[in-house]
Amino acid sequence: MRHVKLLQLFDHPITQKYVKRSGMAHAVACAYHAYRLAKKHGVDPDRATKAAFLHDIGHYTWYRDGQWDYDLYKENDIHAIKGAERAHKLLIRLGEHPRTAKEISLAILLHTDSYLPEGQLNLNPLQYVVALADEADEEPGGEHHYRTLSAERARKMLEALDKKVDESMQQMIIEQTI
Numbered sequence: 001m002r003h004v005k006l007l008q009l010f011d012h013p014i015t016q017k018y019v020k021r022s023g024m025a026h027a028v029a030c031a032y033h034a035y036r037l038a039k040k041h042g043v044d045p046d047r048a049t050k051a052a053f054l055h056d057i058g059h060y061t062w063y064r065d066g067q068w069d070y071d072l073y074k075e076n077d078i079h080a081i082k083g084a085e086r087a088h089k090l091l092i093r094l095g096e097h098p099r100t101a102k103e104i105s106l107a108i109l110l111h112t113d114s115y116l117p118e119g120q121l122n123l124n125p126l127q128y129v130v131a132l133a134d135e136a137d138e139e140p141g142g143e144h145h146y147r148t149l150s151a152e153r154a155r156k157m158l159e160a161l162d163k164k165v166d167e168s169m170q171q172m173i174i175e176q177t178i
């Protein structure tokens with residue numbers, strides 16, 4: 001059972017404020033990639049699409065003198081940590097199951113290792129799918145954060161993806177009972 005849908009997330013002012021900051025087009029594209037990859041890797045598409053949609057919700061604006069300062073960002077960024085917490089709070093507020101909220105939050109925390117000391121992360125399948133979905137939509141120089149998508153089109157795309165996830169979840173239930 002899905003407690004929270006993508007459209008509910010999209011319509012929330014917190015999402016509108018913070019996901020827009022890093023690009024709604026990127027967030028929606030990643031959710032679609034996550035759906036495809038979740039099917040391929042046998043991961044729950046509900047969690048994967050929500051985690052991918054919200055993965056960059058923790059971004060801060062690193063401006064200096066009105067210009068984006070990439071060095072400042074690189075040095076001080078903790079968007080995955082901030083995003084994990086912000087997404088968790090939002091999901092719980094909307095009535096998400098606490099276990100699902102934790103899984104999604106962890107996938108957001110680990111979607112990038114750019115803020116971590118050198119080392120190798122051992123990702124579980126959900127975390128791996130979300131990281132892959134982000135990579136699949138990345139463009140050189142961070143251009144993916146600047147693509148535009150109208151609110152109307154974003155809403156329609158998420159509504160369609162919600163339907164696909166609903167159908168997949170139904171299918172999974174049927175397969176489990178056969």
Ligand SMILES: [Fe+2]
Nearest residue numbers: 026055056134
């Ligand atoms: Fe991203």
